[in-house]
Amino acid sequence: MRRVLQAFIMVITISAQAFSVSHAFEFKGFADTSLTKSTKDADSDRYRNGSFAFGAVDLYFAESLDEVELLSELIVTTTGSINAERLYLGYVFSDQLKLRVGRFHTPLGFWNTSYHHGKQLQPTILRPEALRFEFEGGIFPAHSVGAWVTGRSRTSAGLLEYGIQVANGPKIVLSGSNKVLNPNNTSDNNIGKAVSFNAAICPVMIEDLKVGVSGHFSRVKDDTATPPLMADVNQEIYVAAFTYSPGNVNLAGEYFNIGNRAESDKNYNSSAYFGLITYNLTEKWVPYILYDKMLINESDPYFQTLNTKDVTKTTLGVRYNISYMSSLKGEVRAVKRDNKDWNEFALQWAIAF
Amino acid sequence: MTNVKFGLLSGLIILLLSGTIYASAYARELAIIANKDYPSDSISATTVKDIYLGEKTSERGIKIKPMEQRDEEIKSRFIERVLGSSMDGYKAYWIKKFFQEGVMPPAVKGTPSEVLTVISQTKGAVGYIWIDDVKKDSGVKVLLKIEVGN
Numbered sequence: 105m106r107r108v109l110q111a112f113i114m115v116i117t118i119s120a121q122a123f124s125v126s127h128a129f130e131f132k133g134f135a136d137t138s139l140t141k142s143t144k145d146a147d148s149d150r151y152r153n154g155s156f157a158f159g160a161v162d163l164y165f166a167e168s169l170d171e172v173e174l175l176s177e178l179i180v181t182t183t184g185s186i187n188a189e190r191l192y193l194g195y196v197f198s199d200q201l202k203l204r205v206g207r208f209h210t211p212l213g214f215w216n217t218s219y220h221h222g223k224q225l226q227p228t229i230l231r232p233e234a235l236r237f238e239f240e241g242g243i244f245p246a247h248s249v250g251a252w253v254t255g256r257s258r259t260s261a262g263l264l265e266y267g268i269q270v271a272n273g274p275k276i277v278l279s280g281s282n283k284v285l286n287p288n289n290t291s292d293n294n295i296g297k298a299v300s301f302n303a304a305i306c307p308v309m310i311e312d313l314k315v316g317v318s319g320h321f322s323r324v325k326d327d328t329a330t331p332p333l334m335a336d337v338n339q340e341i342y343v344a345a346f347t348y349s350p351g352n353v354n355l356a357g358e359y360f361n362i363g364n365r366a367e368s369d370k371n372y373n374s375s376a377y378f379g380l381i382t383y384n385l386t387e388k389w390v391p392y393i394l395y396d397k398m399l400i401n402e403s404d405p406y407f408q409t410l411n412t413k414d415v416t417k418t419t420l421g422v423r424y425n426i427s428y429m430s431s432l433k434g435e436v437r438a439v440k441r442d443n444k445d446w447n448e449f450a451l452q453w454a455i456a457f
Numbered sequence: 458m459t460n461v462k463f464g465l466l467s468g469l470i471i472l473l474l475s476g477t478i479y480a481s482a483y484a485r486e487l488a489i490i491a492n493k494d495y496p497s498d499s500i501s502a503t504t505v506k507d508i509y510l511g512e513k514t515s516e517r518g519i520k521i522k523p524m525e526q527r528d529e530e531i532k533s534r535f536i537e538r539v540l541g542s543s544m545d546g547y548k549a550y551w552i553k554k555f556f557q558e559g560v561m562p563p564a565v566k567g568t569p570s571e572v573l574t575v576i577s578q579t580k581g582a583v584g585y586i587w588i589d590d591v592k593k594d595s596g597v598k599v600l601l602k603i604e605v606g607n
Contacts, residue, residue, distance in 0.1 A: 132555065166559035170520055175559035194559070198515050218557055225553050256512070263512075387545065428549035456552050 134162040134222030136454035138229065144439075144446035158182055159454075162189075162221045171196045173204075179221055189221055189247065200255040207289065210248045211267050211302040212318050213345040213358040223454040227354075227382050227423065229433050232396040233415045234360050234376035238285040243362065243376065243398070243412055244320065244341055245274040247287045248298060262307040265316070269300040275325040276334070276409055283328050283409055294336060298322035304345075312349040319343070326409060334409045335367040352384040364406045372404035387425065394419040413442035430455040486588040487535060489601040492576055495519070495583065500600040506540055508583060510550065511560040516581075523563035524572055524584035535585050538605040573597060 141154035161180040167173065177190040192206025209217050215235055219226045236242040250271030257264045272288035273296050304316025320341040326332035345358040359377040366372075378396035385391060398415045400407050421435035430453070437448040489505055491497075496517040507513035508523050515521055526532045536547045551562040566572045569590040576582040577596030588602060 132552070134556075164556060166555065166561065168559070168561045173559055196514065196520075198518070199513055220556065222556055225556060258507070258513075387543070428545045428552070 131163075131165040133164055133457050134224050134455065135159065135457070136223040136452055138450060138452040140448060140450040142446060142448045144444075144448075154449075159223060159452075160221065164222070177220060192252075198255075200257050202254050204252045204254065205250075207247060207249045207287070208252060208269075210245055210271075210320060211252070211254075211269060211300055212244065212320055212341060213343045213360070214304070214314070214316065214347060214356070215345075215358060216246055217302075222456060223452065224429070224431060224456045226454075227380065227390075227392060228394050228419060228421060229435050229450050229452045230419075232358070232378035232380075232394065233398050233417060234358075234378065234396065238287070239279055241282070241410065241412065242285060243374075243407070243410065244339075244360075245285050245287045245298070245322075248272070248300065249287050249289050250297070260308070262305045262309075265302070265304045267300075267302045269298075271298045271300070273298045273323045273325065275327045278328050283411065285324075285410070286327075293327070294323045294325040296323035296338075310348075313346070314348075315344075315346045317342070317344055324406065328409070334405045337406045338365045339363070339406070340365075354380075354382045354384070356380040364404050366405055372401045372406070374401045374404060374407065375399050382423075390423040390425070392419075392421050392423065394421070414440075415442075416440045429457070484604050484607055485534070487531070487539070487585050487603045487605050488588045488591050488599045489603065490573075490576055490584055490586055490591065490597040491600050492578075492580055492582045493596055493598055494580055495598065495600070498598065498600065502539065502601065502603060505601065505603075509540055509563060511554050511558070511562070514560065519581045522579055522582045524576060524582055525563040525565040526569075526572060526585065527565055527567045528569075531585070531587060534605045539585075539603055 136159035138157050138159065139154055140157065160182065163178045163180065164176070166175045173194040173196060175190060175192055175194070176188070179187045179189050181187065188207065190208055192204045192208055194202055194204040196202050209220060211217050213235070215232065219231070223229070231237070234243060235246065237246050248269060248271035250269060252267060252269040254267035256266075272292035273294040275286050275288055275293060276283050277286045298320065299322070300318065300320045302316060302318035304314055306314045320339070322339050324337045324339055326334035326336070340363040342361045343358060346356070348355045357377065357379040360375060362374045362376070364372045376396070376398040378394060380392065380394045382390055382392040396415070396417050398412070400412050400414050402408070417440070418438045419435050421433055424432045426432065433452045433454070435448075435450045437450070439446055439448060489500055496519055504513060508521055513521065526535070533544055536542055536544055540547060542550065554560050555562060566575055566584070569586050572584050572586055573590070573592070573595050576584045591597070591599060
């Protein structure tokens, strides 16, 4: 069945590419390759020699036919499988009111809806710890499947952006030997829908500033064992975010508060945040520093199930823009996870095509 | 001696003024044009920027269809002076915008006459053109004139 689905997606992709030649159909893609060396478990060959890795190939197309829009982002992974990361149909009533139905990135904070899977656009090599994708051990569902009403409006106070999303409640599944979140792509096996909201303003008083708040309320089901090891968890996530770009400096920060309540009605609270500073030295050279931290309540059954630990990470890096379609990034990272320290050195070459 | 100084000063002022007037007289102007049925007769520079950056896509229920010029001179002048961006910055912006939100970048058209023809025949179409290229009875209306330097 999986092979049939992959073949179907491949046919759709090729058809879309052929169609784009004769129609105003925008077809784009991203790819990246990297080299990472770490001092973690320094005795093993893998870490001593460093590892080359070819990132996923990201095939992306969108179409807009008057009020109707279609967007699709397919990832060809290094194992050869094809995943539909974003896939939605939309209807644009006006700039103030757009309806989208399908799979998208959960509108929590700014980063998750700004940077998807194409590494060329992302300012750093890795996403912040709190925003890792589900299969990488993410702490909340980066993707949602449902309906999203969104819009923006220019007012005397500034440009307002807002949205509300209703989606399938996420579940925890087994991926290899790891337990990871899954946004429930084709069905919803728990009693509550996940609801998210987001609101942001770019105030006219302070040029180049954007501040916003967002929230996510869901019921997370453990699907890894029968009977489940973890009782259903009612989750509330609140996020405050900002970006500010005075001159050549770009500042960004997001704070996440994650509240989980198990059936025992006991509340567990954890938090995470990151701050990013980039400086456009020239159009080509952009040094940056990213600091991110996760403070996890270790007695929370949700994080115990996902095996999430405290993390503190400082990343120093520099980006070299070969052109607007391609960049090189070099990073040094100091990582502390679960009271263990190590360093990482990474290079990445990313392109858009 | 006083007369000589006065004469020199007057000459300098006249020279500066005439230079300014000359430069002003020859500063090129862009016209922001739209299809005759476009639901507004004027537009602000901020709205033009919003349209070309994909932030504003409709006006009173009509979908706005921005058109781009292929000619590098007018295109770079428009992007640098009206949108306040470099050419590479603008291209990078649209890759990001398209990827993030699926908003389509402005359609690229060839010659000024082609731009005029397409805009006159397309509901909601908006474009930019040198003011000298706007012809009477061309089926478009001028929403804004913007001086973009020499």
